Amino acid sequence: MPNQRFPKVQILHIAPHEIKFILSETDVSVANTLRRIMIAEVPTMAIDLVEFHANTTVLNDEYIAHRLGLIPIRYQPPESMKGEDCNGAFLPHRECVCYERCPRCSVEFELDVSFDEVNPLRAEEELMAPLTVSSQDLKTNNESVIPAHFLSQDEQDEAQDAGVAIVKMGPGQKLKLKAIARMGTAREHAKWSPVAVATYRFWPVITINEEQVATLTMEQKQELVDICPDRILEIDDLTGSIKAVENAWELSTYTEDIKFHQDSLKKRKEDDDFVRIEHSADKFIFTVESTGVMDADEIVMSSLRVLKDRLNHLAQEVENLKDM
């Protein structure tokens, strides 16, 4: 094990729907592997099969089935299994031994909405207005698996609808169906992806050549500070030199304005740069946003477990090759 690294993690912010962290002392390949796994290989639940019993709405069966598939389905583990993802609670349906489906590999949702039944119960001013069927109308048979109607309480308070809209209904229309959710990964279909955003940025390394900067006049220094649209530089009041602002790593977008402009400030063309902004090769700023199916920090933990299992499996396979 001579080539093992010991990466560091620094959490910047955690919210249920978002996590930001800095991963350092590792390689782009590790960062990219994590990103790819979070997008495509974290197991989640999504509606995969739909049985229609009645559909007289304006949307056809396939269209509604597709819309149902895209609704985020949240698995909330019972208190005793906190921190687990749905991998522990469900089997992939292809691996399950049951004949067609069973509670071990699927969750059933019932939806039965009829305009004429709901209409009389509505408020006076809403009578006969189009009725929106939403994810709120999906009735689950497993209390720990429910549709994620909204990302947060704030979003719910601002929303016009009760949940994720599925279809709108007029008088006389009816929709009755049974939807079966299964566990899967986004390698099969993007509806199983737990993330809306999973990206990393390179940490900017800002080096200031003090010797070169000393040859500039105060006006030229100010010019260099002002030319950068990201505002990542400032004049150091104590030394009169240029320094990077404290949160330069957040602001930097690697614009090339400084790079091009400083050539015009140089006495000779071959002089060293005053300021250089480079990508760090071993430090990454991650942003992960959840769709609502899992908390963002659980997505990260789950992706690491997926990677661990994958590596163990491959290590075993390679070990088998040695014996041959």
Next chain:
Amino acid sequence: MNAPERSSAFLLDEDSGEQKCVYTADTKVTNAGTFRLNKEDHTVGNLFRMQLLRDPNVRFAGYYCPHPLVHFINLKIQTNNSTVAPVEVLGSAIEDLANETDHLITQFQESIETWKRENDTEMTSQF
């Protein structure tokens, strides 16, 4: 009609005897060979390549995915001398990466717990 199974992208075709990992030694170059990793993609391909290149025993390591519609990668490795086989360097590269992942898991658990304690927010979702 002739669409491949959705699962063919990530499940081994056991009916046709597909193996996860197949090694073919190079016929012309010594200490070299190709690993065909079935149902794998750039996620582990690039990870293994970069880790192998950090090993001083490795002279060459590269991978390619021949076509976006086929679900395997070829990982080519050549070692420096005949005392270490490509299988061995790949084995130790995977072991290093597994240990690194273990380290990352503990790092994340600790820093997430610390962050939640310091920021004292009830992180359970409202739903």
